[in-house]
Amino acid sequence: MDFCSPAGFANAVYQTLRTSPGGGALHAPVCSTWVFMSRGSTLRSPTRPLGRGDSQKVADGNLHVARCAVLCILAAAKGIFWLLEQPSTSIMETHPSFQKMLKILHVRKLIFDMKDFGANTQKRTILYSSHEEVDDLLLHKHPRKRCHSKEMVIRYTDSSGKSRCKGGRDLKMSQTYPRERLA
Numbered sequence: 001m002d003f004c005s006p007a008g009f010a011n012a013v014y015q016t017l018r019t020s021p022g023g024g025a026l027h028a029p030v031c032s033t034w035v036f037m038s039r040g041s042t043l044r045s046p047t048r049p050l051g052r053g054d055s056q057k058v059a060d061g062n063l064h065v066a067r068c069a070v071l072c073i074l075a076a077a078k079g080i081f082w083l084l085e086q087p088s089t090s091i092m093e094t095h096p097s098f099q100k101m102l103k104i105l106h107v108r109k110l111i112f113d114m115k116d117f118g119a120n121t122q123k124r125t126i127l128y129s130s131h132e133e134v135d136d137l138l139l140h141k142h143p144r145k146r147c148h149s150k151e152m153v154i155r156y157t158d159s160s161g162k163s164r165c166k167g168g169r170d171l172k173m174s175q176t177y178p179r180e181r182l183a
Helices: 006-018 036-042 056-078 096-104 132-140
Strands: 024-027 081-087 108-113 124-129 153-157 163-167
Touching (some): 006 056, 024 056
Antiparallel strands (some): 081 124, 108 124, 153 163
């Protein structure tokens, strides 16, 4: 279901309301318009987090984050443990609704590398959480012996001599979590 549609958001609110206190919720807002690689096209920056007003993808990203903030506040009010995940280069936390959530709730921020949990890439990641014990995740590290090199970002110089970057063929793969069994 589309989280940006009224029905999709209503369903998310319903699912949060039916979760029992002590339960959990995970949010992973689409990061593509929030990370460093897209800032040239989205015009997002820490001082201008809402970005381009004429881009539907940027508008959807803004709506998604605002709705996630509402769900996190609702979850916290019900006593539901929640996590929200983003890549470390995301500036999503500068969104006005996210900032309001940070003022209302006590939020823990944990930064770690996905490779420490079996991923093929380093992918520095941020977890925002309503629960202090999120730090205990670090007790369960299970790194691969060697991180395989993947083509995540391609850096190049354009015809005018300006340094640029674009997503590599393996970038989308970094959205998924390792499937292997951790023993």
